[in-house]
């Protein structure tokens with residue numbers, strides 16, 4: 464797929480399934496992260512790769528965080544929470560990893576990690592792989608951050624769910640570009 468076509472047509476795919484994308488496709492996705500705009504070339508990011516049974520461990524962590532917040536969650540809802548990471552064969556957790564720098568504030572480093580995450584979304588789409596950027600309360604829960612080994616100045620930018628596209632894709636709505644771009 465041409466770069467512009469990928470940029471113009473990328474959509475999120477909430478319903479993802481097996482198989483896990485091929486190693487070459489996954490590596491292309493990883494490499495795309497490194498072409499994010501990056502003030503000071505700090506590479507203020509790192510990524511956790513969650514697949515196979517690690518997804519169950521992540522589900523347990525999600526449940527632990529949810530129970531800390533609300534101890535009396537009904538069993539059925541507990542199971543839903545536990546199974547969230549099983550929605551895709553691969554999850555990349557994008558972490559903004561702040562590097563002390565006199566000219567590059569934390570906010571810019573977070574933006575750069577977000578750009579890395581977006582690049583991976585586009586690289587997945589360009590290769591026919593479904594992807595969806597999710598956060599939710601789990602991205603901000605201390606239990607989850609500690610369980611994943613985040614350091615003090617690190618943040619979860621997103622859980623990038625990746626896999627084979629299941630079901631029909633939604634139609635693209637053409638944006639009203641002139642609403643957003645005004646000559647100044």
Ligand SMILES: Cc1cc2nc3c(=O)[nH]c(=O)nc-3n(C[C@H](O)[C@H](O)[C@H](O)COP(=O)(O)O)c2cc1C
Nearest residue numbers: 473474475476477595596597598599600620621633
């Ligand atoms: C930082 C961030 C966090 C998001 N978290 C969620 C989420 O937890 N759940 C969700 O359904 N969509 C979430 N989204 C939105 C989807 O990834 C997606 O962009 C949205 O559904 C619009 O679909 P589209 O990407 O096909 O335009 C998030 C997007 C961003 C940028």
